[in-house]
Amino acid sequence: MQIVFDNVxxxxxxxxxxxxxxxxxxxxxIEKGExxxxxxxxGSGKSTLIQHMNGLMKATSGHIYFxxxxxxxxxxxxxxxRSKVGLVFQYPEHQLFETTVFKDVCFGxxxxxxxxxxIELRAYEALKMVGIGDDLLDASPFELSGGQKxxxxxxxxxxxxxxxxxxxxxxxxxxxxxxxxxxxxxxxLHEESDITIILVxxxxxxxxxxxxRIFVMNQGELIFNHTAKEVFSRISELExxxxxxxxxxxxxxxxxxxxxxxPLDVTxxxxxxxxxxxxxxx
Amino acid sequence: xxxxxxxxLTFEYIRRDEDGNVESINTAIDNVNIKVSKGxxxxxxxxxGSGKSTLAKHINAxxxPTKGSVWVNGLNTQEEKNLWDIRQSAGxxxxxxxxxxxxxxxxEDVGFGPENIGIPTNEIWERVEKSLKAVGMLEYRSHSPNKLSGGQKxxxxxxxxxxxxxxxxxxxxxxxxxxxxxRKEVISTIRELNKKEKVxxxxxxxxxxxxxSADKVIVMNQGKVVMQGKPRxxxxxxxxxxxxxxxxxxxxxxxxxxxxxxLDLPEGVLTVEELVEAIKQLKKSK
Numbered sequence: 044m045q046i047v048f049d050n051v052x053x054x055x056x057x058x059x060x061x062x063x064x065x066x067x068x069x070x071x072x073i074e075k076g077e078x079x080x081x082x083x084x085x086g087s088g089k090s091t092l093i094q095h096m097n098g099l100m101k102a103t104s105g106h107i108y109f110x111x112x113x114x115x116x117x118x119x120x121x122x123x124x125r126s127k128v129g130l131v132f133q134y135p136e137h138q139l140f141e142t143t144v145f146k147d148v149c150f151g152x153x154x155x156x157x158x159x160x161x162i163e164l165r166a167y168e169a170l171k172m173v174g175i176g177d178d179l180l181d182a183s184p185f186e187l188s189g190g191q192k193x194x195x196x197x198x199x200x201x202x203x204x205x206x207x208x209x210x211x212x213x214x215x216x217x218x219x220x221x222x223x224x225x226x227x228x229x230x231x232l233h234e235e236s237d238i239t240i241i242l243v244x245x246x247x248x249x250x251x252x253x254x255x256r257i258f259v260m261n262q263g264e265l266i267f268n269h270t271a272k273e274v275f276s277r278i279s280e281l282e283x284x285x286x287x288x289x290x291x292x293x294x295x296x297x298x299x300x301x302x303x304x305x306p307l308d309v310t311x312x313x314x315x316x317x318x319x320x321x322x323x324x325x
Numbered sequence: 326x327x328x329x330x331x332x333x334l335t336f337e338y339i340r341r342d343e344d345g346n347v348e349s350i351n352t353a354i355d356n357v358n359i360k361v362s363k364g365x366x367x368x369x370x371x372x373x374g375s376g377k378s379t380l381a382k383h384i385n386a387x388x389x390p391t392k393g394s395v396w397v398n399g400l401n402t403q404e405e406k407n408l409w410d411i412r413q414s415a416g417x418x419x420x421x422x423x424x425x426x427x428x429x430x431x432x433e434d435v436g437f438g439p440e441n442i443g444i445p446t447n448e449i450w451e452r453v454e455k456s457l458k459a460v461g462m463l464e465y466r467s468h469s470p471n472k473l474s475g476g477q478k479x480x481x482x483x484x485x486x487x488x489x490x491x492x493x494x495x496x497x498x499x500x501x502x503x504x505x506x507x508r509k510e511v512i513s514t515i516r517e518l519n520k521k522e523k524v525x526x527x528x529x530x531x532x533x534x535x536x537x538s539a540d541k542v543i544v545m546n547q548g549k550v551v552m553q554g555k556p557r558x559x560x561x562x563x564x565x566x567x568x569x570x571x572x573x574x575x576x577x578x579x580x581x582x583x584x585x586x587x588l589d590l591p592e593g594v595l596t597v598e599e600l601v602e603a604i605k606q607l608k609k610s611k
Contacts (some may be wrong), residue, residue: 084506085474085475188374190373215501216420216498216502217373218371218531218570219531219533219571219572220372220571220572221372221373245504245505285505285506286505287505289575290575290579290597291576291579293576294576294579294597294600294601297597297600297601298604298605301601303608312575312578312579312582313582316582316583316586319579319604320583320586322604322608323588323604323607323608323611
């Protein structure tokens with residue numbers, strides 16, 4: 044088990060009028076190489092949760108283990124943890140600052156005390172992983188399109204060679220094609236390496252299409268920790284907390300309510316198509 | 326009566342070097358013609374960089390045409406004397422609510438616009454109350470804006486525009502930074518304003534599910550208007566939509582795939598209910 048949360052609580056401003064219990068008794072474990080989707084409302088505790096994973100925030104109580112070691116132990120090296128758990132914030136392109144794409148991606152690894160050759164090799168590989176071609180290496184990051192900028196920013200984190208990559212809404216503000224490009228690239232990265240990915244998203248359709256397991260947060264609690272199919276087949280429970288299933292799942296529910304025998308755990312267009320074609324044949 | 330008329334509009338971003346020589350010309354809008362009638366709800370779809378924001382900025386005279394012309398409420402945007410009338414009749418809401426809110430209390434923020442155009446105090450308060458009511462934020466009038474959710478902030482920004490009594494509101498990706506609940510709040514507010522207050526709406530977005538209730542959808546690609554029509558007509562052309570880096574709602578795509586597989590379904594299915602109903606009919610007729 045790579046990441047373990049054991050009864051983690053976090054309280055903002057304890058003892059003051061602004062006290063808020065942001066994480067409530069969170070326990071879970073994530074295996075190396077998993078692809079996790081994290082969904083929940085603004086204010087549900089998603090961001091607080093991911094900031095605990097690389098030690099940016101310290102739990103008020105409970106324990107967090109990374110590769111078996113307690114990250115809040117006295118002698119634990121948090122700096123090392125942060126190079127292993129890469130966090131890509133929302134709108135990461137706002138953090139680009141160098142004069143060229145290549146230099147920007149080199150910035151992270153050059154702070155790890157590596158030699159020049161290794162730094163450049165990592166930057167080159169990272170850019171390749173996110174699909175930025177050689178022709179853009181010397182371009183100014185500010186001349187790129189929104190989707191390209193975002194991929195360069197993600198490459199900057201990948202060049203640190205993290206074991207875990209956490210992406211906080213990596214597709215916000217991109218057009219549909221830009222969104223698919225980034226998510227496909229992340230999926231490819233996951234398939235070609237043993238990196239663990241945690242994707243924070245508001246889009247149920249995207250989560251259903253890409254991840255192995257879904258965490259659903261609500262008011263500081265982890266209320267679901269299941270496969271996409273299990274989570275989305277519980278439409279009424281999701282609606283109670285103002286979340287929704289993908290549209291195709293609702294089509295299934297509509298058909299079931301109309302008396303047809305169809306499964307509810309359908310989450311992609313392809314699956315739904317097959318179910319409906321089969322239904323009409325019989 | 327026409328609210329907005331865009332005729333043969335071309336706009337070029339010209340980049341110059343230090344000596345003022347032209348380095349490059351980027352045609353952001355390429356010979357666009359659009360007519361919007363009073364009371365219409367128009368959605369403009371387009372990928373990043375397709376020119377939709379540049380077009381919006383022409384409508385309240387933040388940018389001027391390189392070629393062609395733009396009329397708002399019969400006023401030409403290129404005549405300087407029309408500027409204030411145009412900005413008053415066409416209000417604009419931007420992507421990030423945090424950049425649009427300036428006061429420490431919600432009602433003061435909404436009153437800022439009318440105060441600037443010299444409206445008497447009594448009437449300002451009347452307008453503030455009416456606008457906050459129209460966007461469903463009246464109970465928050467004495468709150469601090471920075472404690473509101475993204476969707477609530479965006480509704481306050483819309484109330485600020487409403488207080489100017491515009492005939493038309495242009496919203497440039499108003500939901501891009503909001504979560505699903507915030508998006509729903511803002512979109513239903515916009516619909517209400519269109520229906521009840523008869524405000525002409527121009528909604529720029531790349532969320533396909535937000536445009537299904539528009540009267541007309543305009544699709545832009547590389548500075549040109551490439552498709553125009555009712556949502557149903559636009560969404561029946563799934564392959565063409567996708568070629569412009571856009572997408573259709575998931576249920577529309579499912580219906581399109583089923584149709585391709587030989588099922589006799591109607592064109593451009595927009596909602597889950599429509600598709601379920603159509604499948605029920607097919608099953609019955611067997």
